[in-house]
Amino acid sequence: MVNDRYTSSQMEAFFKDAQRLTDDLFQTPTFKSYLALFNVYAVFVPSKESGITDLTKKNTTLGLYRSPAGSKRAIMPADTSFIESVLKLAPATGYPILIANDNFYGGLGGRYAITARSVRSGAIVLRHELGHKFGNIGEEYDGGQVYQGANSSDDPKSDWSEWFTHCARKYEAKFLTGDYFWQNLRDGAYTDTFYIPATRNGRGFTFELWISTVGWQTPSDVTIELDGAKVTFDGEFTFLARVKLFDSVTVGENKRNEKMVKLSALSLDDLAVNWYKIESDGTETELSQYRDLLNWKIPEGLKGKFRVRASFETDEVRAYTKDFKAKYDFTN
Numbered sequence: 471m472v473n474d475r476y477t478s479s480q481m482e483a484f485f486k487d488a489q490r491l492t493d494d495l496f497q498t499p500t501f502k503s504y505l506a507l508f509n510v511y512a513v514f515v516p517s518k519e520s521g522i523t524d525l526t527k528k529n530t531t532l533g534l535y536r537s538p539a540g541s542k543r544a545i546m547p548a549d550t551s552f553i554e555s556v557l558k559l560a561p562a563t564g565y566p567i568l569i570a571n572d573n574f575y576g577g578l579g580g581r582y583a584i585t586a587r588s589v590r591s592g593a594i595v596l597r598h599e600l601g602h603k604f605g606n607i608g609e610e611y612d613g614g615q616v617y618q619g620a621n622s623s624d625d626p627k628s629d630w631s632e633w634f635t636h637c638a639r640k641y642e643a644k645f646l647t648g649d650y651f652w653q654n655l656r657d658g659a660y661t662d663t664f665y666i667p668a669t670r671n672g673r674g675f676t677f678e679l680w681i682s683t684v685g686w687q688t689p690s691d692v693t694i695e696l697d698g699a700k701v702t703f704d705g706e707f708t709f710l711a712r713v714k715l716f717d718s719v720t721v722g723e724n725k726r727n728e729k730m731v732k733l734s735a736l737s738l739d740d741l742a743v744n745w746y747k748i749e750s751d752g753t754e755t756e757l758s759q760y761r762d763l764l765n766w767k768i769p770e771g772l773k774g775k776f777r778v779r780a781s782f783e784t785d786e787v788r789a790y791t792k793d794f795k796a797k798y799d800f801t802n
Contacts, residue, residue, distance in 0.1 A: 471512045472556050474532035475571030478516040487569060487587045488512040494593035501597070501604070511560035521739075522572040522586075532556070534570050534584065541652035545576040545584045553582070565603055567596065573739055579603070644675075655683075655692065679703075715741065715780045715796040721768070729802070732765040733778060740784045748775040748799070773802050 471491070473484045489512075496505045519528040522545070523535035533548030547553060547568065557563045565583065570576070572586040577595035579602045585595040601607040608619035623629070626638040647664035669675065681703075683692065694701050716735035724730050735741060743762050746754040754777060760766045779797045 471510065471567045471569055472532070472553070473512075473514055473569050473571065474534045475517055475520055475522050475528065475530050476514070477518070477520050480520060480571065481514050481516065484514055484569070484571070485512055487592075490589075491569065491585070491587075491593055491596055495596060495600075498597070500601070504604075509562075511563070513556060513559045515556055517571075520571055522570050532568065534568065536576060538652050540654075541650075542574045542576055543650060543652070544578050545570050545572075545586065546578060547582055547584065550581075565600060567600075681705075715782055715794075716778075716798070719778055719798045719800050721800060721802055729768040730765055731768055731776075731800070731802070733780075735764055735780060738782055740782055742781045742783070744779045746777045746779070747772075748777055768802055775799065775801050 471488045473488075476484045488510075492510050495501050496508075515531045517528075517530035517532075519530055521528050523530065523533070524539060527535075532553055534545055535548060536542070537544045537546045553566075553568070557566050566581070568582050568584045569592075570584065570586045573588050574586060575588060575591040575595065577583070577585040577599055579599040583596060583599035583603065585592050585599065588595075602616075602619075606619040608622045609616050610621065621630070628638075631638060644667060646666065647662055649662060651660060653660050666675065666677065679694075679696075681694070689703065689705060694703055716733055718734045720732050720734075722730060722732075733743065735743070741762075743764065745757040745760045745763075745766075747757060749755060757776075777797060777799050779795070781795045783794065
């Protein structure tokens with residue numbers, strides 16, 4: 471595993487991320503039975519800037535970048551010759567993995583299995599990309615192009631039919647259109663043109679349209695039209711619908727018997743954290759020295775009621791709701 475976008479001060483964070491991804495990879499059924507066959511090495515190379523090149527170019531060692539710019543999908547390698555030289559620092563590298571210091575979804579397969587450090591999606595992407603290399607596994611989503619390998623068959627009586635939970639049926643499907651565009655719909659509508667083929671033998675078609683977006687919380691946020699007519703649709707709207715900005719605030723002593731306050735929160739680049747002392751009249755006095763800290767030492771004599779406020783703002787969100795702000799009161 472080789473990092474990109476981690477600065478010298480983030481070296482420990484990289485090794486923790488590498489260990490977390492390794493544990494997740496080999497503690498799940500997909501790769502667990504092969505653990506004895508692998509040695510995992512982590513190689514740290516510091517970058518001058520933290521983060522990933524996206525809309526803004528970052529000065530980093532391996533030069534990983536998002537494509538298309540602004541998207542949360544492919545993470546591309548840039549300086550492959552330098553990447554190869556770094557890989558030589560680890561002996562006998564058979565499956566090189568590049569980890570980008572980014573909290574959002576993204577990755578790529580091929581010579582390198584690339585993923586982000588994202589707690590929620592990094593390991594998922596890594597298992598997918600390594601599956602191409604370990605097991606000759608093809609894609610399992612529309613528009614992936616590579617539909618071949620151990621999991622691909624034109625015959626319902628395939629070599630892996632023993633794992634079917636239902637009787638297999640073969641359907642003829644036509645992929646009419648597909649586009650992994652990245653466009654802020656605030657700047658204008660996205661339009662695509664496609665044609666539905668003529669029916670055969672008097673049988674019609676079942677037509678499905680799948681859309682995936684970022685920052686879409688309710689059906690009223692976006693309008694979909696087909697041939698100029700507004701259509702209704704079902705969906706799953708999960709952006710911050712299933713999580714809280716932070717889980718808890720605890721006050722306790724560390725190993726040096728120092729009193730500490732700790733905020734258990736999501737790891738988000740754009741998460742703002744503010745701490746306050748609540749005065750006797752209910753007003754808030756900000757403890758600005760602890761701004762954006764998730765844990766800090768409580769000085770002797772600082773007692774009473776306190777409040778922490780968290781907020782999350784990013785250009786990827788179209789409509790902000792109460793879910794993007796949180797507060798918690800506690801006493802020392």
